[in-house]
Amino acid sequence: MKGRRASLELEEVSVLFGGQTRALNGLNLRVGPGERVGFVGPSGAGKTTLLRLLSGTQRPTSGAVRFNSQDIKQLSLGQLREVRRRIGTIHQDLSLVPNLRVLHNVLAGRLGGRSILGSARLMLFPPPQDVERVHEILEMVGIADKLYERTDRLSGGQRQRVAVARALFQEPSVLLADEPVSSVDPARARETVELLVDISQRAGLTLCMSLHNLELAREFLPRLVGLRDGVAIFDRPTDRLDDRDFYSLYELENRESTDVAPIPRFRVV
Amino acid sequence: MWLPSLASVWSESAWLRAWRSGIGWRGLVIGALAVAGLWAAVVLDLDPRDLVPGPGGLAQGKEFLSRAFKPALTYEADFVPEGTQPLPFKVLKAVRTTVIFAAAAISLAVLGGLILGSLASTAWWFEDPAGGSTRLRRVFLRSVAPVVYGGTRVLISLMRSVHELLWAVLFLAAFGLSNFAAVIAIAIPYTGTLAKVFAEILDESPREAAAALRAAGASPAQVFLFGLLPQALPDISAYAFYRFECALRSSAVLGFFGYPTLGYYLAASFENLHFGEVWTYLYALIALVLVVDWWSGALRRRFVA
Secondary structure, three states, X not given: OOOOOOOEEEEEEEEEEOOOEEEEEEEEEEEOOOOEEEEEOOOOOOHHHHHHHHOOOOOOOXXXXXXXXXXXXXXXXXXXXXXXXXXXXXXXXXXXXXXXXXXXXXXHHHOOOOOHHHHHHHHHXXXXXXXXXXXXXXXXXXXXXXXXXXXXXXXXXXXXXXXXXXXXXXXXOEEEEEOOOOOOOHHHHHHHHHHHHHHHHHHOOEEEEEOOOHHHHHHHOXXXXXXXXXXXXXXXXXXXXXXXXXXXXXXXXXXXXXXXXXXXXOOOO | OHHHHHHHHHHHHHHHHHHHHHHHHHHHHHHHHHHHHHHHHHHOOOOHHHHOOOHHHXXXXXXXXXXXXXXXXXXXXXXXXXXXXXXXXXHHHHHHHHHHHHHHHHHHHHHHHHHHHHHOOHHHHOOOOOOOOOHHHHHHHHHHHHHHHHHHHHHHXXXXXXXXXXXXXXXXXXXXXXXXXXXXXXXXXXXXXXXXXXXXXXXXXXXXXXXXXXXXXXXXXXXHHHHHHXXXXXXXXXXXXXXXXXXXXXXXXXXXXXXXXXXXXXXXXXXXXXXXXXXXXXXXXXXHHHHHHHHHHHHHHHHHO
């Protein structure tokens, strides 16, 4: 895999939905090239919105999102597509086309930047070297024998590997994963996180992953960002976090008593 | 002074109570439909006794129905000219012509339906939540897209609102008995119907995969072709097959205007009171529709199951 490296940066980013619901509130974040970061926090904390910002599919209401120091808001649609091509995303719902074969779902990862004719050729008459590459990637994620299987005939765990394979076939510089283990059993969850971390490490990809499972997050990701109510509660190397940090992240009473004991806000840039 | 106010309070509360106790919108709609039905019956002077046939009609009806079990295999006419091909061949030829007209019309209609259906689908115009930044695209989404969308919808409605038989009458008057006129007469309303349903199928298809392709840098056309269309295709082809069945019936009926499809021979036999032949042609049409139904079912099982 090519070692094209990329950094991501958020500066004072807020996202409002419907003019009032605040998904993210003045968030600052910098993820360097090849860094591996986990986003943890309760449901509704803004993890998915954060990943959508990083993938260039969500506009910030205020603040700036930067890919390799270029503000995504300033890009033309063509340039934006170019940026998106370099960001591979594994979506929470996997977002595969169920009635296509595994091969075609993976091939679709590399549509970006092709003409309509070129993409029709890729999807309908894929060149042997592309099929070969898809096979290699499927081998890496452990489902090489499913190349010509229809995607909706696969198990949840296998489908997830298809989604991973599609993101990898894209040859991205950044890998984003939104709760990649929410739909698989614990043993599979461990394997999947390990796989994503391992691939990112070997290929020098920047990896951002949101995880409900704190245990896995602490074991595999060297840096964790704790989100709550759209605010970063902490952003530190994992070895400098302890149980109290996670306790405060999930503690329910804090919601009512913010006036008395405000949640500490860390601003790390 | 207190009288009207009391009355208004009473009526208001009575209405409200009746409304809350379950009349509601559903009750209102059902009531309105019942009233409309009764009114229509009165206006049309509907009388069930009109359905009782006269003695002559009863005899003819009996004869017609009794021939259902004895369809003709040879001509019923007293005199058949020398060299006339046997009846089964004539039926098969009529079936073939019916299929050819229907197939020609439906191929045009599917093509047109796909194009117009795509344009009339909102899936095509969905806004990129991060990409509305360029002025050109904003202008496109705010003014060009709605005009194309609305214009296509109107065009589709116009095509659909005139029945294929009326189109046929129109084209007969304009071009005479030309095969192309017959094909176009079926194809126009069918294009409209297919386009409308295709658009709805596209709109109802899941958009997650499409959003994922967009997030990977695919252009709107690519997103549509490879993220959205594949999921809609099974339903689209199933509906196209159903419309092919309908086109077979339409094509048969076009025979009443003189095209050599099943309807032409059916009408001729009926007018000569050759009821056995009528049943032969009817059974041929039924068999044709059943075969197409079986064929489309087999294809669907292969693609969808």
